[in-house]
Amino acid sequence: MEHVFIRGGEPGTAAVVVRGDREWRIVVEPVRWFERVPWWEDRRRMPRGQGRVDVEVLQVQVRLGNGSRSSIATWELMRDGEGGGWRIRGEQVAAA
Numbered sequence: 001m002e003h004v005f006i007r008g009g010e011p012g013t014a015a016v017v018v019r020g021d022r023e024w025r026i027v028v029e030p031v032r033w034f035e036r037v038p039w040w041e042d043r044r045r046m047p048r049g050q051g052r053v054d055v056e057v058l059q060v061q062v063r064l065g066n067g068s069r070s071s072i073a074t075w076e077l078m079r080d081g082e083g084g085g086w087r088i089r090g091e092q093v094a095a096a
Contacts (some may be wrong), residue, residue, distance in 0.1 A: 002088045017075070018060065019088070024062035026070060031059040039058075055079055058086070071075055 002019070009015030017024045034054040056079040064070040077086040 002060070003080070004078070004086050004088055006086055014022060014058070014060070017060060017086075024064055024073070025066065026060050027063050028061040070091055078090070 005018040006014045007018060009017040014026055014030055017026065032057075035057055037055050058077045059074065060077060061072050061074050063072050076089040078089050079085075080087050
């Protein structure tokens with residue numbers, strides 16, 4: 001999964017997703033939910049010291065730059081539990 005950064009607009013809101021050296025403007029309010037982390041698929045025991053086993057997911061609709069001519073892309077971003085950043089999930093990495 002590819003790392004991205006989210007920059008905010010007003011306090012508590014996401015406004016821009018920075019992917020590489022490009023800025024993608026969020027054009028619709030993101031949808032947020034939590035998913036169960038399948039820790040059992042790559043570990044024999046639940047990770048020690050983790051109080052939760054859920055991961056935060058944001059679905060964002062973004063447009064490259066400020067231009068209204070660029071098409072809108074929909075990405076699912078997963079919170080990176082180790083560094084606190086975000087990663088683009090799945091097929092969207094190749095499509096965007």
